[in-house]
Amino acid sequence: MDVVLTQTLVSGVLLGGVFALVAVGLTLIFGVMKILNFAHGDFLMLGMYFAYFLSVMFGVDPYVSAVAALPLFFALGWLIQGWLIRPVLKAPESIQILVTVGLSLFLQNLALFLFSPDFQSLRVRYGSDTATIFGASVSIVRLVASVIAVLASTGLYFFLARTDTGKALRACAEERLGAMAVGIDVERMYKIAFGLGIACVALAGVLMTPFFYISPQVGLPFTLTAFVVVVLGGLGSLPGALIGGVLIGVIESLGEFLLPSPSMKQMATFSVFLLILLLRPQGLMGGKLA
């Protein structure tokens, strides 16, 4: 096979691993609460700034920040669920959407206000190291990000499949009233789901900081990409999010390879998104969480 094409495919699969982790968070929240989080990508942005400032100010390595980010963003998600999402759980769909749209607007502009619109990028010592896979040369940081992302997604899958809390979460996703009847604290499960979802997307953000630019508006394309991934993989399905993530990653990389300018690539992404939305709203994998 053509070397350039191999290179493109491999980097697409790696990118897809990170997309999958973003989408896993989104699909977990949707699966359990039937709420589409329009602010999802903005937590990715927060995760990036978190790692960036820890590194610039205190010299903390991004992979150390990744460990610190998990409990922090889990707590943030927990609080947001309690304060903002819980009051509108029984409201009309449009109100639920608008709450998360408002949250997105707030977070983006908070970042703009605090950190200015300038693009930042984080340079790490090992940022330009490469490894060779299937004859394609890939950057270590991308490889590590992808591997950790896939591990985290798989870990979440087994958490949902095997542990009591995971089973309770799935029960809430499938039959809210039934879960309440057998004594599951549904409100608490919702907070856990939102916390886990936010922790996933923030982790993805931290992992991307060594190789991706950082700006207050970096989240929106990821929100949309995550929606594409979960729509493609089936809303509320974790394995679907993984497969969808890799698929979209490859499509994006091929687009980058074939299309001349980065903005045309963005147009391709949105067009693919529209097509998928129109043609396959039920997704590839049905709708089971785990």
Added chain:
Amino acid sequence: MPSGARPSLLAQGAVVALAVFLLTLPGFAGSQLVTAIMPGGLSGSALINVFVLIFLFAYLAQSWNILGGFAGQLSLGHSAFFGIGAYTSTLLFLHLGVSPWIGMLAGMALAGLFGLLVGALSFHYRLAGPFFALATIAVAELVRLTALHLKITAGAMGLLIPLQSESFWMFQFADKVPFYYISLGMLVAVTALIWWIAHSRTGYYLHAIRQDEDAAEAVGIDTHRYKLLAATLSAALTGAGGTLYAQYTQYIVPDDILTVGLSVEIILRAIIGGSATVFGPIVGSFILTPVAEATRVLLSGAGSGATVVQLFASNAPLAEKLAGYGTFLAAGGGGGGALMLYGVILIFCCIAMPSGAVPWLLRRRKRP
């Protein structure tokens, strides 16, 4: 919704007084009295500007309300229709010298057709709720990216509309007062249209679709047709607002007028006042627009990011870093203050009064 009883004499008097006030406002906006009571020494012209924006956004929120409110199809992409209206009339004017009034009609036709297309595709494939909202975002982003890359729209440079000669026919005025009356007239016209729709058979059909589309379908309403009608009308009216905006500001650029942020600004007015009500968007615009303008003036950020990053990476003592950062934030930070406030207001409205200010007030009045 029909209110049943006739409005009281007091209410009628208040409406007449408000009408007289709004019609004569430009006459005394420049007077000593107004200058004296305006905060921060703002001029009468600034007051007129705020009112033009109130009317324009109320008009846009009314237009959005047909699709997003009455028909219950949450569009987050109305910036696309707004931009199509603005670019159509501006390009016709700049290249062919066509009067923007004619351009406004052309823009309405194009925006309406585009709305029909988006609606036809979305409703044919049964997109609803969050999926319809997502599709409209994607469409609006595609329109923005297209405008950024076409030669004819001058991309990120934007288009300037030079003031050639003051002429009503050419929609060009050196003064803000004509825009005041034009925007007020457009708002009154669209409100009359919506009042008429809301009290017609179509209005009741849309109400039924919003409440329960399957049930509406079951009793024989052609839901597809009425949703399409709402999408087309809503888009066309929004397009006309785009032309007004272009003529008023004399400058249009994709990252101002084709953003998701603009769509949210429009929706906010309708939600705050009360979506799917005839007067909600007007009330919402009167509440939000002055707040938004004040914030824009007070929190216009001028800071540069390089300084923030340099500041934190430098070896200066912590206290000095914090003081420097405080100065940066006090000067408006990196900007975004106004939109941050919008986000907070939107969240607050959704949680505290999801049906909006107008229904909220009506409910309070009914209580003993």
